[in-house]
Structure formats: structure tokens, C-alpha cells
Amino acid sequence: MLVKPDGFFGVTMAIEGVKDSAVLMHGPEGCRKNLWALTMKVFPRRDASVNMRTPYYMGSPRIPCTDLESCDYIYGAYDRVFDALQHVKERDPGLVAVVCSPGASLIGDDCQKAVDECGLSDKALILDADLSSKPINVGIDLTLRRAVEKLAPPVEKKREGTAVLLGNHVLQKDWESVNEEMSRILGLMGIEVICCLGAGSTVEEIRRSSEAEFAVVICPEYAIETAELYREYGAVTVVPDLSPIGFEATDAWIRLVSEKTGRGCDAALGYVDGIRRRAYRRMLAARFDTDAFKFCIDAEPSICYPLARFFYDNLQMVPACLRYDGVSYPPAENLMKEFLGRIGRGEALDGDVPDYVEILCTDGNTADMYMRSRHCLRGVDLRFPSMMNTEFLPQPLFGAVGALYILERVVNRF
């Protein structure tokens, strides 16, 4: 996939990641259709009160749409926003977001007025398309920050030993298992996760998230602004340079959490070690030859670097092409530059994907396409999950179990 989801998708999917939210797409149905399919794929929800005839929902319980037509761009479509909001309101969601498509943003309909007149001011956000074509992580991060500002005012009294988990999102590979894995690790450090922001938590959980003593980030690109907000709220924030991907980076992440929160990390490190030993035993039995395999990774810098190191250090694989697709995170980017220079592979950064590469780590559909067209031996689905495949077994990308997922994808041939 040459074109990746952008900030506009990020804005919408950030809200869709809140369990009892509702996004009203102000725009043509074409803008909504793919988002609807995506959200039903990654976070399916049923709503028996929505049927094929419910106005603006058009047969789907998620992402109702004002369904703009050409004349609406000329005459404006305020009435449609107002009317659609009435239908959204009937379902009593905890959070409403009116997301204007890039085209609708040019009309300038007064969505705030519609929200106010519908009596939704206390739970509605108006989200413009100004993040269109910006990186998706910016859209997710800024939108979740706005949601928290709206729903969860700061509280003075913190609940000891609790955390809000940041930097996971519903377009992440098996995000539910990521929540479970990282909550398990934090639990072993005596930290209880009370909210997984943007990754399945409810509005009520978000409301209570300002009581969290800690704000712990998994993938920093998606949570710089939100982490900063929780810091302003008085939470101890843990923002890593690298995401916990692969055993080594997971160990480092645990140590960082321990250092910032003052919680012991022996049990968590022991858990990772147990899984590492399991991986070792499986590797003894595996029929594989990854030495001198070339790999390409298309991912955020904080994922790309530790994953490259995981392959390089543990499987003797060599980077052929590493891309961030417009996402920037200097701490990880600097580490990557230093690493590639040291091993004499500087040209891999931002290089073209070769015609054939053994291992390709990227979004789900592209991984599938490359494998099916025999342009790679194994594709590893990192995010924007494959529309064709469904994870039945837990397959988190992060943490100790995440390392197993990566090994399973890389080592096995079928």
C-alpha cells in the first residue's frame, strides 16, 4: 500500500476506539464507507436499535453520515448535521464526535451550533479535517487529548497504584491482546490499568482516568500530547524512547516503568524471561534459516528500531529498507541512524522496497499482497490489520507475547 491512512483517519478512529462513542461523519458517504468497514473489522459492535432504515446510519450501526451531495457543497448542509445529530442522540452515546470530511470542511457549516441546539454540548467534539494528509498518529493523539479534556477534568486525589495506558489504538495489530499483555506486565509490577485510552475503554473509564497515578505509554508516537495532558493533571508519566517490541525492548520498557514509578520489576522481567525461554525451546525445534535474510520494515520509528534490532541481533537478518512513512519521533530515529551507520547499512533508511525481500513488516493488507504475489517470503502484519484475516489466537505486537507473534510469523514458512 503506497498510501497510508492519514490524520483524518486517525481523528475518526481515535473516537471509534472509545467503546460507547458515536462518530457522525459530516461528508459524502464515500468518505464514510471505508471507515465503517474498518471500524467494524477492528472493533465490531452491534446496535440492535439501528436497522437498514435508520436515517443517516444507512444499514450500519457505526459512523452515521450526513451523506452530502453536490448541492450541499453549494447551499450548505447545516440542517442535515442537526437532523443527524438528533438520531445519534437517541442512542445516548457517551461521547459524540462530528467529524467533517475534507470536502465538508470547505463548506463551513456551523456544527457547533448544531451540537448546542441538540443539547449535546457537554459530550460532543467538532473535529475538522485540518489534519488531513498529516500522519495518522498526530490525528489519534490530538483527538484523544481533546476527548480527555472534554470528559475528564483533573482531580487532585489520585488512586494509588493505578495507570492509564496510552499509545495503543484500535488500528494496532490485535489491540485487545496488547491491552491484556501490557496490563499483565504492569500488574506484575503492582500497577492496575484502569483505562486503555483509545483502545476499547468506555467513556466512564476515560472520566476516571484522571484519577490515575501513572500514565504509561506503549507506542510514544501516538501519545505525546495525551501524555503531556496527564502530566499536567499530575500523573507520573512514562514516555519511552522505544516501544516494547521484542524481548530486549520489552525488558527496557519494564525497567523504565519501574524507574519512573518506583515499582519493583523483578516479577515482570521474570515473566518475560519465562516466555523468552519458551521461545528458545521452540527455536531449537524449528526448521529455519534466517541468517542473511533481508528485511523491510514500514512502521513508526519507535517500533521500527527495536524490531530491526530484534531481527539483527537475534536472527542474523539484515535491514534492506526501513521507512517511517512520514511519522517522526527523533529519539528513536537518532538511535536508528547510529545503528545503521555502525553496521554499514545507512542506505536502508527510506530506501525503496526491493522487488523481493524475505521478510516484510508492514500493514496487514500490504503484507498479504506481497506474500500472495511472491514479492516476499513472509509478511508480518504490524498495524491497520489485514481485512482478510482475523486473529483468533492472541497476537499482540508488544510485550513478551508480541515477540512470540513476530517469531512465529518470521520463522514458520506456512
Added chain:
Amino acid sequence: MLQIAIYGKGGIGKSTTSSNLSYALAGKGLKVLQVGCDPKHDSTKYLISGKDQTTVLDYIRSTAPSERKLEDIMVTGSGGVMCVEAGGPEPGIGCAGRGILTTFDTIEKMGIADIEKDVVLYDVLGDVVCGGFAVPMRNEYADAVYIVTSGEFMAIYAANNILRGLLNFGTSRPRVAGLILNRRNVDNERELVERFAKGVGLPIVADIPRSKEYIEAERLGKTVSEAFPDSVPASIYRLLADDVDSIRAGSRPLYIPHPLSDDQLNDLAAGKEIAVLGDFTRVSCGCNRIRRGTGSCASRGAVFAAGRVNDLPIIIHGPASCGYVMSHTQDVHFLTEMGTNPNTVGILRNNISSTRMSNDSSIFGGHEDLMRIIRSEAGKGKRTMMVITTCVPGMIGDNLDLIKKRAEGEFPGLNLVVVKADGNLTGGSEEGRLMAMKAIISFIDENLKPTEMECNLIDDNFIVYSSGRNGEWTERLMGMLGFSKVHKIIDNVFLDEVVGCKKNILNVRTFDDPTVNGMADVMAEEKGMRIFEDPLPKGYSETLAWVEKVGKEYGLVERAAEASETIKREYAAALERHRPFLEGKTADIIAGILGDDDWIIEVLLDAGVRIKNLFVLRMRMGGGRGPGPAFKSRYADKLNVREMSNPMEVKAAVEEDAPDMVVGGVMIGWHGQQFKEFSRDYQCFTHYASIEYLDYMHTMMTSAPTMGWRSWGGADDGGAAVGPAVQKPMRITQAQIGAIKSRMGGIVPPRMEAALNAMKEGRTPEGVPPEMIGMIKTMTGGS
């Protein structure tokens, strides 16, 4: 703090009025911020000695958000007035209205609210009344609105338009302060404006004469109030400042606008008495019909069609999200084909790119974004490429003809094909597909003669054809007739194959469908290709007739006769094998989205299945506007045909029927109802589809009664928290429970057991997913 907006026709003197008023307000000791909302960015010019200042929109193009500082775009002018200019694109490109929206958003983020001020004054271009320029009118901005006008009719017309705009922002609180007459010395000027003011129910709060002192003050780079404080205009601006102060103090009224109708305006211009005031009715587009979704936009349709030429670079001119949606859709379709059709060869196309138009591009135009991508593709040696526009360049008026000329001039030999799909401004997916198809058909070499015993299939998407085994069967049938190869026009082909396709003898449409027919017409009319009259045949008897007709028309009578014998033999053998298992079974049919189910009906009847009802769902034609085409079937007078428009109605009727099988039930299966759904009607081409369907029905009839997984979930699984349906408790009897258990072979999951017990007692079962309730309802025939 008071926020006021000064509106008026372009060139009427808004900026002069605004800057003089700001200066006068500052002279009263007030802290004033003036925001110029005109792309020509000269509102505050004479407050800052005639100099240019950095506009907000220029600033955000060059400065990262983290580095932005308010002082970089805010200049302190005469009298301490704080000056900000929005700026905007060059005339003729981009969208200045979008620029105003962005300016307000940006200065808000930069902390303008934290600056201490008593009055904010917005100077707004008012004869352009798009949503962007109307932003200062919104309730959260202007507390009071002044409208500058002269006695010229166009100025009065613009003033009236502004009042109409204000009306659209509500009448809950009065916000119009009055008219400012800035004289142009036209005949009876005061009288005309007074008549207008009376008509709309507003006062004239200032009457400013023309004066040579303005020209002299401009020469000095100052406002007339500063340069000539004792002049008549300066004294009037001070009085106007007093008026603003009265509004601040709440000591003078504001007004609700009563704009004139067009007829009333004509009366005013003609010097007639203005007819009785009526409420101005808001203009709407008149599209009051119920909408039910356009499906996709024309751009997506165009990309979908053009993307099937493997080596044609496609540039989507629009935001990255459009590019993602369209390329993602392509990937999913290709992967779906690969997943359902073992014969599909995976081809990595990677031929779609996006100009990634940003908010900035929406304001300043997307020409440079597009040229950047064209240059990149040309640099890779590409000499044919297609640009498909989305709604954003369509709305801001990017000139694609100009870009084509520029690009082809820059790269000799480049053929840049432009498809102006413009999102949904030109229509839905079908329109877009046809636009792209026409562009691709233009590549066909019309000088070739049909000489090869090969076949071109014509379709705009090949979604159905590429699913399951349709392709394999079609090739087998063509082989029986002597055609050695099948080309898909246009799917999974290279440009050369398209260019040379006229040399193939047989041209066949896959469907009798408006878009496919449109394509075929273009191929026939513009390229002189002979299109076979009948589309690809579906099912047994249609295939027999089709083969015979091809035989006659193309001189293949003997081959056709042999093929017919094979077809009859193969179908008869399949019937003999499967009929014993199907005979006497009952079925309901829900007419499928393809709207042509005769071949399935034929199979059912041949297999001895009794059809209880044929439901025609009138909203089934997804994607198009308006009702679907009238239902046609050669069995219409032999079956009980029931037309319905609501899927829930169909669902209820099928429940009542309780047939052994529901053909095409997927439409209502979406709603959680449990049926044995016979949905595989997409494998429809040739008599092999009938043979396969017999086997499919036989297999399905021996499968378990329901999909058990539907009962695995809990009530809160998947976020049922949003608006759970209110359902009445359903009561069932012990006998019904016994029947259910028997039907399930005596094995009932514990949660279902608990649900059954609760229902027996008339309680609402707790923690039971709707699917399980639906299953129980189906098995009991309850409601």
C-alpha cells in the same frame, strides 16, 4: 469584551471604516484587536504605516505548529491597535473561505483568547457569503455586526445578502447593530439607503461623506482619523466608536435581521414602494427526498476501474485519506479474489499514489502537489499516467487542463489522462467507473482487424466474474467453442493488451448492466468493435441458448452443437446425483442484489424443490439512487412474488414461512436472524454454476441447523452499550423447550439453557446476546 464584525461589499470601504473605527476606539482608551479577513490582506495597512505584515496563512505554511508564536503574526499599530491579517490565496486558485476557517482555528490555538482586549473587530469580505467568510458571523464570534453600504444597488444587494447569511445563524438573539453609509455620491443616495434601512428594519448609524482627506492620509500611510483628527470623517468615526461603546455598555439595542426578498429588492431598485415584509425563507437546494447513501463517490469508482490496468500509474489528486481509501479498496478486492479463487495469480501493482492535499492546499490550490507527483512518476520513465480528481480540487477549482498542458510541455511524449471525477460532485461510483473506462478505452488501437480466435470480456469491475470459479468455467465454455484465450477488458491487464484488444474476434459483456452497456457502446461507437448481443450466460438453459447463438453468428455451428450435447449431459448427471436429496424441500427466495435469479429458480425447480415465496426487496440495488429496476423473471407468473421495501418485513415473512432453505437471505441475515442462507449466487456463469449450485444445496442440507458460534458472545461483547434495543420478554412453553432441545440433538449450551428457563418464566434473559434470542425465536416460530 465585545466582538464586532464589519461586513460589506468588496471595495465599499470596510477596511477604511474598520481601521478608522479601531483607531477611534483606541483613542477612547480601549484595547483593540483588528482581524482582517480578506485575502488581499490590507485591512490594517494604514494602522501600520502602509506596510505589509505576515499573514496568518502565509505563516502557517512556513512555520511548524510547535514554533508558532502570536507575536510573529500580530503587529501593534497606531494607537496601540493590535493587527492581524488572515491573508489567502492568489485570485483564481484555492479556497479563501477555507483560509478564514483555518485562520480562526490557528489564532485560537496560538492563544489569542489570552490577550487582554476590550474590543475585537473583524473586517470581512461580505459579498462572498460562503461558509468560510461567514465564520465571524457565528454566535461564538460576532456580538454585533455593522454593514457598510453605499447607495449603489450592488452594495445594497450585498448588504441584503449578508443579512440573509446572519439569519441562517439563528434569530435567538439580536446581533445587527445597523448600517454604515459610506457615500459614493450617487443620486438620491441617502434616500435609497434610508428606504432599504426601513425595509430591513435597521438604523443608519453613520453617514460618512467622501473626502479628499482620505487620499492624502493614504499617501501618508495613515488612517484619516490619525492624519486629520479634526476632519469631518474623523469626527464621524469617533461618534461610531461611541456607538460601539454603547453596545459594550448594553445601553443601545441590537436588531434581528429582516432581509428583503428578491422581489422587494427589485421594487427598491425601481423606486417603488417595498411590498409588505414577510419572513425571509432560507434558500435550500430543494433536495428533500430521502437519501439512503450514495455508496462510493465517482473518484473511488474511477480509481477502482483504472487501477485494474496493472501498469498504469494513477495519481489521486486529493487528501491522503482519499488515496488510502481507494488504494485500500483495491487491495481488499484483489485479496478477496485471491481468497476465493484459487486460480488468481497475485500481481503486485503498487500503481496508486496520492498528492496528499493538506489543509494548506485546500486554501492555496493543489497545483504544486500534483506537479510534484507527476514529476516523480515521469522521473521513473512513465509516459502514460492518469490523474483522478477528488472533491477537494473540484471545490477549490484546481485547473487540471492547465496542469496537463504544463506537464506535457515539461515532459515531451507524456500522455497525461485527466479524469475529473471530483469526488461525488459528478456522481457515484458507477459514473466514476464509466469516466475512467472511457479514458482507458481511448487507448484501444482502432486500426486493428479482428483476426484472433480469442475473446474480450467487457466489465467495469469484474468483481462477480473474478469470484469463485466463474472465470474457470467461462474459459472452459469458450474453449468448447474454440476460443483459445479470454481477456478481461478491463481487469488485470497491461496497457499493451488494452491497446491490441480489437484483434480478438468475440466481444462479450459479462452483464446486461447500464455501466457495462455504456462501456460496450463506447467500444462499438468509437472503436468500431462488434459486441455480441447477449451477455455471458448464467445457468443451464441460458448457456444452451447462448452457445447456439454464438455458433450461428460466428460460423461455429458444429462446435456449438458438440458443446450443447456436453452441457446437457453434464447437467443431467448432476441432477441425477443431487435430486433425491432435494426433492420435496421448501424454499423462500429473496431476490439477490444482482437482480437476476432465474438460473437459481431453474435449478431449484429442476431439483424438485417447492418455492413458497419469492421476495423482491425494492431497496436491494445498493449504490444507485432511486428505486431499483422493475423486477423481471420468466417465472414471475408461476411463483408467488411479494415485493417489499423493508428488510425487517421480509425477515418477519420468512420467519412465518419457516422454509427449509432461504436463498439470498444474507440481506436479512445481517440483522442477526438465523437461517440456512444459500448465498453463493455470485458463482453464476455458464451451466457449471447450476451444477455447482446443486452440489452446494445438497451439502448445505446436510449441515448443522445453525451457526453455533452466534451464541458464544455475552450481552456486552462488542460494545452493545450504545443504545441497546428495548425488547419485550418472550414467553415459551416447556413443549417448545423440548422441541428446541430435540432439534439441537439434546445438546444445549448452558447459557441457552438459562435463557430458555428465563423465557419460560416470562423473564428477560440476562447476559444473552441478541443472536441467541433470534435463534430461539426461529426455532419456536415465536415473536
